[in-house]
Amino acid sequence: MMLPPQQLAALKEVMAAEFTTHELxxxxxxxxxxxxxxxxxxxxxxxTMELQTAYSQQYGCHALMPCCEMGxxxxxGQMGPTERFSWVDSPWPWEIQY
Amino acid sequence: MWHYEKKLQYPAKVSMPDLKMAKNLxxxxxxxxxxxxxxxxxxxxxxxxxxxxxKAVLTDIGTEEFAHWEIIATLIFKLVDGASAKDIEKSPxxxxxxxxxxxxxxxxxxxxxxxxxxxxxxGDPVANMHEDMAAEQKARTVYEQLINMTDDRDLIDTLSFxxxxxxxxxxRFGETLMRVYEYYDGGVF
Numbered sequence: 001m002m003l004p005p006q007q008l009a010a011l012k013e014v015m016a017a018e019f020t021t022h023e024l025x026x027x028x029x030x031x032x033x034x035x036x037x038x039x040x041x042x043x044x045x046x047x048t049m050e051l052q053t054a055y056s057q058q059y060g061c062h063a064l065m066p067c068c069e070m071g072x073x074x075x076x077g078q079m080g081p082t083e084r085f086s087w088v089d090s091p092w093p094w095e096i097q098y
Numbered sequence: 099m100w101h102y103e104k105k106l107q108y109p110a111k112v113s114m115p116d117l118k119m120a121k122n123l124x125x126x127x128x129x130x131x132x133x134x135x136x137x138x139x140x141x142x143x144x145x146x147x148x149x150x151x152x153k154a155v156l157t158d159i160g161t162e163e164f165a166h167w168e169i170i171a172t173l174i175f176k177l178v179d180g181a182s183a184k185d186i187e188k189s190p191x192x193x194x195x196x197x198x199x200x201x202x203x204x205x206x207x208x209x210x211x212x213x214x215x216x217x218x219x220x221g222d223p224v225a226n227m228h229e230d231m232a233a234e235q236k237a238r239t240v241y242e243q244l245i246n247m248t249d250d251r252d253l254i255d256t257l258s259f260x261x262x263x264x265x266x267x268x269x270r271f272g273e274t275l276m277r278v279y280e281y282y283d284g285g286v287f
Contacts, residue, residue, distance in 0.1 A: 015105055022107075022162065026266065029154040030273035065103045090104060094172040098109030 002097050007059055012098070014055050014064065017048040062087040100161070107165040108259045110172035111252035117189035119248050120177035121207055124194075126244070126260075127170045128204030128212040131236040137163035139217035139233060143226045149281055152223060155274045159267050166260055171202045173256060224282075227275040231268055238264035 003011065024041040031037055052064055061067040062085075069082055126132040140160030147153050178191070178200050186195045193209060204212035218229050241261035245254050 011105060012109060015108065018105075019107055022158075023266070026155070026158055026162075026270050029151060029158055030270055030277070032151065062104075064105060065101065093104055093106045093168065094110075094175045098106075098111050 001091055001095050003091065008096075008098070010051075010055050010058065011096075014048070014051045017044060017051050020044040021048050060086050060090055063090045106169055106172060107162070108169060108256065110169045110176065110256050112173060112176045112256075113250045113252045115179060115181050115185075116177050116248070116250060116253075117181055117186060117191045119244075119250070119253065120174050121190045121194070122244055122247055123170055123174050123177070123207070124205055124209075125207040125240060126237070127167065127174065127202065129206030129210075129240075130216040131233060131240050132204075132206070132212075133163050133167035133170055133237075134204050134212055135216045136160075136233060136237065137167060138214070139219070140230065142217070142219045143223075143230070146219065146221045147223050147226070149223070149274070149277055151277055152227075152274050155270055159270065162263070162267075166263065169256065169260065173253065174202050177253075223278045224275070227271055227278060230271045231275070234264045234268035234271065238268070 021041065021044040024037055024044055027037050028034065028041055056063055056067065061069040066087060069086060128134055137160050140156045140163065144153050144156045144160070147156055178186070181189075183195070186192055194203075194205075206212075218226075220226055220229075238261055241257050241264065245257050245261070248254060248257075
């Protein structure tokens with residue numbers, strides 16, 4: 001399936017950021033005392049979290065991973081469930097045209 | 099435990115359907131040096147790895163291999179997408195199709211089902227690290243063979259990413275092996 005160009009670009013940014021974090025994690029596994037790598041890992045990790053949060057806010061709570069999705073506040077001020085569990089509807093990675 | 103995220107580690111792209119390359123790619127899905135074998139091999143070896151650092155390497159690389167397994171499946175999915183039964187009947191994928199249609203099942207490019215006989219886990223982490231380094235080199239060379247068999251620039255891009263990962267993993271296992279040797283030199287035995 002074709003994602004809107006803006007969404008695809010945002011998804012690729014999340015993918016790239018998470019890959020950077022993972023690559024630094026592998027390096028740190030065998031160099032656990034490398035301060036420079038630890039700082040780079042921290043920055044990459046923060047960037048990944050920010051991008052993931054922004055993506056999920058923009059494209060749906062379940063766009064990337066399972067989340068605690070809640071719907072609208074009812075008249076009593078209680079949060080109710082959404083009408084449909086969106087995890088089943090957000091696109092699967094092998095179906096996306098990159 | 100593991101969590102699933104609805105994204106690939108790297109965008110899997112193909113320019114056009116290609117049933118021959120789909121068949122060839124199966125070796126990295128369910129073959130002896132494929133991503134499934136890699137993931138099961140490393141995650142299985144964790145339990146006899148004495149070094150905390152080695153447990154981290156096996157866990158993190160083993161986990162990454164399943165992300166690669168998904169990328170290979172995605173490439174095969176896209177390479178057969180849109181092919182009619184008639185196209186497949188005339189292609190080398192016909193015997194696969196006869197058994198299971200377009201399902202992506204862990205077999206090698208010859209149709210031989212995946213088996214745990216492809217991998218090994220020993221109590222000895224020196225032997226395991228050598229096995230893992232060899233596995234990464236064999237996977238690297240398979241990716242080079244696959245790259246040499248296609249002109250599809252998008253497919254080559256994705257396969258090149260996977261080839262690079264084999265090189266990085268080889269490096270990390272080599273570093274782990276050095277630490278394992280240091281550990282035994284310290285008189286642990």
